[in-house]
Amino acid sequence: MKIERVTGRLSLRRTIETGTEEQRRAVQNIIHDVRTHGDTALKMYTEKFDQVTLDSLLVSESEIEAAYKEISAEMLAILREAAANIRDYHERQKRESWMTTKEDGTILGQKITPLDAVGLYVPGGTAAYPSSVLMNVIPAQVAGVKRIVIVSPPNKQGTLPAGVLVAAHELGVKEIYKVGGAQAIAALAYGTETIQPVDKIFGPGNIYVALAKREVFGQVAIDMIAGPSEIVVLADETAKANEIAADLLSQAEHDERASSILVTPSMKLAIEVANEVQKQLETLPRKAIAAASIAQYGAIYVTDTLEEAIAVVNELAPEHLEIMASEPMHLLGQIRHAGAIFLGRFSSEPVGDYFAGPNHVLPTNGTARFSSGLSVDEFVKKSSIILYSEQALQEHGAKIAAFARLEGLEAHARAVEERFK
Amino acid sequence: MKIERVTGRLSLRRTIETGTEEQRRAVQNIIHDVRTHGDTALKMYTEKFDQVTLDSLLVSESEIEAAYKEISAEMLAILREAAANIRDYHERQKRESWMTTKEDGTILGQKITPLDAVGLYVPGGTAAYPSSVLMNVIPAQVAGVKRIVIVSPPNKQGTLPAGVLVAAHELGVKEIYKVGGAQAIAALAYGTETIQPVDKIFGPGNIYVALAKREVFGQVAIDMIAGPSEIVVLADETAKANEIAADLLSQAEHDERASSILVTPSMKLAIEVANEVQKQLETLPRKAIAAASIAQYGAIYVTDTLEEAIAVVNELAPEHLEIMASEPMHLLGQIRHAGAIFLGRFSSEPVGDYFAGPNHVLPTNGTARFSSGLSVDEFVKKSSIILYSEQALQEHGAKIAAFARLEGLEAHARAVEERFK
Numbered sequence: 091m092k093i094e095r096v097t098g099r100l101s102l103r104r105t106i107e108t109g110t111e112e113q114r115r116a117v118q119n120i121i122h123d124v125r126t127h128g129d130t131a132l133k134m135y136t137e138k139f140d141q142v143t144l145d146s147l148l149v150s151e152s153e154i155e156a157a158y159k160e161i162s163a164e165m166l167a168i169l170r171e172a173a174a175n176i177r178d179y180h181e182r183q184k185r186e187s188w189m190t191t192k193e194d195g196t197i198l199g200q201k202i203t204p205l206d207a208v209g210l211y212v213p214g215g216t217a218a219y220p221s222s223v224l225m226n227v228i229p230a231q232v233a234g235v236k237r238i239v240i241v242s243p244p245n246k247q248g249t250l251p252a253g254v255l256v257a258a259h260e261l262g263v264k265e266i267y268k269v270g271g272a273q274a275i276a277a278l279a280y281g282t283e284t285i286q287p288v289d290k291i292f293g294p295g296n297i298y299v300a301l302a303k304r305e306v307f308g309q310v311a312i313d314m315i316a317g318p319s320e321i322v323v324l325a326d327e328t329a330k331a332n333e334i335a336a337d338l339l340s341q342a343e344h345d346e347r348a349s350s351i352l353v354t355p356s357m358k359l360a361i362e363v364a365n366e367v368q369k370q371l372e373t374l375p376r377k378a379i380a381a382a383s384i385a386q387y388g389a390i391y392v393t394d395t396l397e398e399a400i401a402v403v404n405e406l407a408p409e410h411l412e413i414m415a416s417e418p419m420h421l422l423g424q425i426r427h428a429g430a431i432f433l434g435r436f437s438s439e440p441v442g443d444y445f446a447g448p449n450h451v452l453p454t455n456g457t458a459r460f461s462s463g464l465s466v467d468e469f470v471k472k473s474s475i476i477l478y479s480e481q482a483l484q485e486h487g488a489k490i491a492a493f494a495r496l497e498g499l500e501a502h503a504r505a506v507e508e509r510f511k
Numbered sequence: 512m513k514i515e516r517v518t519g520r521l522s523l524r525r526t527i528e529t530g531t532e533e534q535r536r537a538v539q540n541i542i543h544d545v546r547t548h549g550d551t552a553l554k555m556y557t558e559k560f561d562q563v564t565l566d567s568l569l570v571s572e573s574e575i576e577a578a579y580k581e582i583s584a585e586m587l588a589i590l591r592e593a594a595a596n597i598r599d600y601h602e603r604q605k606r607e608s609w610m611t612t613k614e615d616g617t618i619l620g621q622k623i624t625p626l627d628a629v630g631l632y633v634p635g636g637t638a639a640y641p642s643s644v645l646m647n648v649i650p651a652q653v654a655g656v657k658r659i660v661i662v663s664p665p666n667k668q669g670t671l672p673a674g675v676l677v678a679a680h681e682l683g684v685k686e687i688y689k690v691g692g693a694q695a696i697a698a699l700a701y702g703t704e705t706i707q708p709v710d711k712i713f714g715p716g717n718i719y720v721a722l723a724k725r726e727v728f729g730q731v732a733i734d735m736i737a738g739p740s741e742i743v744v745l746a747d748e749t750a751k752a753n754e755i756a757a758d759l760l761s762q763a764e765h766d767e768r769a770s771s772i773l774v775t776p777s778m779k780l781a782i783e784v785a786n787e788v789q790k791q792l793e794t795l796p797r798k799a800i801a802a803a804s805i806a807q808y809g810a811i812y813v814t815d816t817l818e819e820a821i822a823v824v825n826e827l828a829p830e831h832l833e834i835m836a837s838e839p840m841h842l843l844g845q846i847r848h849a850g851a852i853f854l855g856r857f858s859s860e861p862v863g864d865y866f867a868g869p870n871h872v873l874p875t876n877g878t879a880r881f882s883s884g885l886s887v888d889e890f891v892k893k894s895s896i897i898l899y900s901e902q903a904l905q906e907h908g909a910k911i912a913a914f915a916r917l918e919g920l921e922a923h924a925r926a927v928e929e930r931f932k
Contacts, residue, residue: 108729165917168910179619182611190603197854198600198868203847205881219918253917289881304728308529308736311881315729336922336929343922375921418898425894426624433618433898436930440923441899444914445907447619448895460626460710460732462893472883473846474869477839477854478862486866489589493865496586496674497640500796501757501764502861508757509857 091364093357093390096402109301117272117301124276129283135273140214142248147284149266153249154259160252169257172445173224179447180232183466195479202470204234207286209278211293212254214243214270220253221443225450225464226292227261233469238263239288241278243270270295272302279306292451292464313468317455318347318387321439322408322428324399324421327356329414330435334359335366337412337439342383343376349387351406353399360390400424407458410439429458483509512785514778514811517823530722538693538722545697550704556694561635563669568705570687574670575680581673590678593866594645600868601653604887616900623891625655628707630699632714633675635664635691641674642864646871646885647713648682654890659684660709662699664691691716693723700727713872713885734889738876739768741808742860743829743849745820745842748777750835751856755780756787758833758860763804764797770808772827774820781811821845828879831860850879904930 123131137143189199210226212218230238240258242250258266267285281287291303294316303312321341323334338350352363374380393399407427418433425431429452430442443450451464487506494502544552558564610620631647633639651659661679663671679687688706702708712724715737724733742762744755759771773784795801814820828848839854846852850873851863864871872885908927915923
């Protein structure tokens with residue numbers, strides 16, 4: 091793992107992946123076909139891309155039953171405990187509608203209303219994670235969303251991974267459709283005979299899924315364009331190299347493009363971590379992926395001071411930040427950009443991926459500068475409420491009319507004045 | 512104004528404007544040029560599109576002084592009172608970071624951090640509204656954003672409207688740049704010699720601005736793709752036709768594509784409103800725009816019952832909803848989709864545009880189904896906080912490792928186990 095001395099501030103803001111012109115056009119064509127031909131197009135593309143012919147897109151009860159047979163009782167209990175923790179955390183994010191009243195009769199407020207219907211994209215293959223089902227569905231339920239739809243590309247046997255089905259069923263999700271790719275996003279946005287459209291689409295996917303989400307954005311809402319995952323560990327000389335290395339590798343095993351970075355003022359620690367990464371890498375089942383990730387996107391930045399290390403962290407704006415320092419809590423206030431912050435040596439990042447409660451859907455690729463992890467907020471909308479009394483309008487009407495006229499909007503001014511004719 | 516009897520539910524979800532292939536390419540070229548040539552490209556495009564040659568992009572102090580001379584003392588006082596109301600409302604939206612602790616030492620929480628830098632696009636020409644400056648800048652300031660940048664296309668005299676400059680200066684905004692169009696969006700997203708990049712871009716604009724925002728989305732965050740404005744009035748037979756007509760016209764004068772709709776179970780009211788609209792239209796300075804808007808996008812829907820009228824309103828998911836009924840508050844709970852809700856006859860929509868306090872930047876084009884008006888929330892991000900104690904990890908570590916292994920992520924499991932080696 092390469093070690094680099096950093097003195098000034100780093101500027102590592104990466105560029106977003108917008109796909110090739112060819113990919114964009116392919117996605118536009120798929121969306122067009124789904125809008126025109128509905129289910130027929132979905133099944134056609136499923137044959138083409140997933141190499142399986144489906145009678146029904148909807149997951150059946152017998153598929154759910156079969157999935158349960160693959161999951162141990164112990165694992166089911168863990169899933170349930172994780173779900174309870176996630177629900178507990180997200181309940182705390184929930185906000186109430188509020189109102190404020192004035193003596194002149196004015197009422198102002200904000201009404202919180204859940205979305206009617208949301209769709210969750212669950213990627214296929216090795217990236218089909220039951221934990222993602224928990225992390226996306228539970229905040230929707232806490233928010234009060236009534237209709238929750240899951241779409242995911244079927245495997246060659248024409249079904250979905252057992253863990254995904256069990257997690258969805260545990261949460262009471264009824265609509266699970268075996269369709270993936272841009273065609274699934276098109277179906278969620280525009281609807282087909284089988285799949286009614288939703289209002290917002292969540293979940294990560296490959297470049298085609300990302301481009302399709304970008305394409306339908308506006309017709310429906312989307313959560314974010316997820317990029318490869320990243321971890322930054324901010325450590326001082328008190329941290330343990332073996333633990334840091336293990337955490338860096340847990341990120342690296344996700345994806346060759348995942349990024350694992352240590353920032354520390356300690357050259358001694360830097361060298362130890364580099365050695366530990368090499369050592370632990372050897373026995374990993376996903377060694378090839380992790381090694382490629384570390385080689386290409388891994389880095390150890392050594393700064394002169396802890397202050398400088400913090401500045402580097404803020405430049406990186408990591409998805410996951412671990413602070414392994416003697417007083418991690420004392421540094422919290424200086425962290426301006428991070429999706430999730432893990433404090434101290436027992437807060438290994440996987441704790442947050444599965445179990446602790448906060449969401450693991452987090453802003454990647456430096457977007458923690460301006461965006462947040464998934465939360466209940468993304469499943470509600472706010473409507474402002476304005477009630478003016480006769481007295482209030484009498485007192486302020488002339489000012490409102492004057493402001494409207496400043497902007498050249500005479501009909502706005504007259505609308506107010508019409509009340510007192 | 513056309514009157515239509517509606518019996519079933521309406522489905523009026525409109526399609527988003529995604530521009531022509533030619534417009535998309537033009538925008539991509541402009542962005543590329545700004546990224547490559549910086550200020551030179553900005554000035555070149557300003558000459559091309561705004562027909563003015565600028566020495567400096569930054570608005571000077573003497574321009575601000577000149578602007579103040581154009582605004583009356585009375586108008587300045589109104590601006591200040593409006594700003595105070597807007598600030599007061601948005602202060603109530605502000606959220607605090609929170610934490611929860613468990614007896615095993617676990618701390619979970621959510622840290623709220625303001626964005627570092629935001630950019631506000633203020634459209635040019637007749638759509639350059641000082642009220643938009645207030646509505647975008649104040650929530651940013653309440654959130655604690657330190658750097659706020661305004662961009663707006665210069666007029667032929669090479670400056671900006673007095674109202675915009677005074678509003679910006681009143682709020683203490685220092686960086687105001689005379690640049691508009693896709694080139695301004697590119698500058699905000701990628702930066703030039705003069706304009707440092709921001710993290711999120713707010714504000715409406717023409718199709719080129721909208722396409723540019725869509726294009727840079729991911730590199731920076733964007734607020735929303737704004738469409739033409741709309742109002743829906745939900746009224747029963749107790750409402751006054753002249754007031755409804757005036758409010759419909761206040762929307763219609765904005766834009767030929769603006770949409771003004773009355774939904775009522777009263778045919779008598781429907782006919783009266785249609786007549787009133789015709790009458791009031793005659794004397795409006797922006798008669799041509801309002802008439803075109805009413806003819807193309809105006810409608811009066813008559814339902815059998817008030818319940819049905821409410822269902823139609825929810826289908827329309829209007830940006831602005833006025834409820835003019837005998838008991839407007841009683842209907843509030845049934846409104847599922849609306850950007851802002853104005854209750855009773857003295858809550859004319861312009862009250863919210865300028866003065867009451869809630870934001871006037873609202874979801875248009877039916878997007879109130881899934882999105883909200885601008886609020887303090889859009890200027891902060893949330894970081895989740897996880898601190899696990901040794902005791903907590905000892906108790907739950909094996910479960911976390913088991914979950915990781917279910918997902919085939921061995922390095923995740925080992926990261927947890929590494930703590931207890």
